[in-house]
Amino acid sequence: MKKSFVFWVEEYLYNPKFFQKILSFLLYPLSLLYCFIMWIRFKYTTPEDFGIEIISVGNLVVGGSGKTPFVTALAHNQKNIAVVLRGYGRKSKGLVIVKDKENILVDVEQSGDEAMIYAKKLPNAVVIVSEDRKVAINKAKEMGIEKIFLDDAYSKHDIKKLDILLDVPTKNNFCLPSGPYRERLWKGKFAMVLQEDKDFKRVTTLKDETSKMSLVTAIARPQRLDSYLPEVVAKHYFEDHHNFTKEELEAILRKDKSESLLVTFKDFVKIEKFGLPLSLLDLELELKYGKISEL
Incomplete structure (x- = not known):
């Protein structure tokens, strides 16, 4: 039942059929309200400067866009770095150091699948999962890290960072719940937008x-x-x-x-x-x- 629902939602968001399009238009007033709330949140948030280089790789829509392989490709030949992410799907809570500068410290159930990919593919990187990215950034600084990559953190407008957005083509250009967009690229918000086959x-x-x-x-x-x-x-x-x-x-x-x-x-x-x-x-x-x- 859960799997069927998830696939229906993916179809509704990215390639809606006739009745799904009707539902999308019915929900459009909620999308306008949602997008307005997210704009207000961005407009009245002041980014905190952590005094360290931070690069965020994300996308504006829900679902996969290649963030994990992009961060891996960007970070693979760099030293004294950390990758920080939420650790979606893990069975642990709070801050967990998945990998220090030398060893993987936990199993995939504690780290989540995406964090374990980084741990295995980036032997020189520290990998930290935490629901609170600021706590994880400070922990990385304590460990002597000089550069931090944030996985899926565009919406963390309270963190000073360079935002990279991976463009995801979709036939549905509405915000949630009518479409897949979590946020827009707001006016006044700088981000580097990259496209598949053009930039990677x-x-x-x-x-x-x-x-x-x-x-x-x-x-x-x-x-x-x-x-x-x-x-x-x-x-x-x-x-x-x-x-x-x-x-x-x-x-x-x-x-x-x-x-x-x-x-x-x-x-x-x-x-x-x-x-x-x-x-x-x-x-x-x-x-x-x-x-x-x-x-």
Whole structure:
């Protein structure tokens, strides 16, 4: 039931059908009110200067846009850095140091899937999850960090930072609840807006390929993977940040008679502990250093 609802909402927000469009227009007055409240929030917020370089990578809409691989690509060759994020889907609360400058300190249940990606892909970075980004920034400064990357923090207008926004094309340009926009790029708010294929491109690597693979993934708008997929036996989509069980994955292998499960790295960090046969569709970003050469 939850999975069906999540996919219906994604369709409603990004590619609405006729009756969904009607619902969207009926909710439009609420969208105007919501957008006005978010503008007031921005207008009367004063950003705090933490005395350290902070770069935020985000997007204006709900759902996935490639923030995690973008931060990874931007930060991979830099030193004395920290990545700070909320840690959505984790079973812990408060501030958790997922990785210090040398070691991963917690498991994926405590970190959340996206934080664990950073921990595994950025060996030189400190990774911190916290609902309160300011607390995490101060903790990173205590640890001697010189540069901080915030994952999905455009809306944190009370933090002085450089905002990078990844543009996400959509046929629905309304604010919530009529459309996918959480906020607008407000007048007076500077942000670097980057577009796929213009400022960056996706590069995929297929590892441990088998002749019969079943796609299993729990990312937002999983149809985004279609253009990068090799031939698969079947596709199994779960809601974003879904916590897999070994039993449900074993059932997929049996039903499809597959030799392996094809997963993204976001899925891999949650599934690898089960010891099942996995093939990895690793999506990374190649940055075109025009606008972003100085970062």
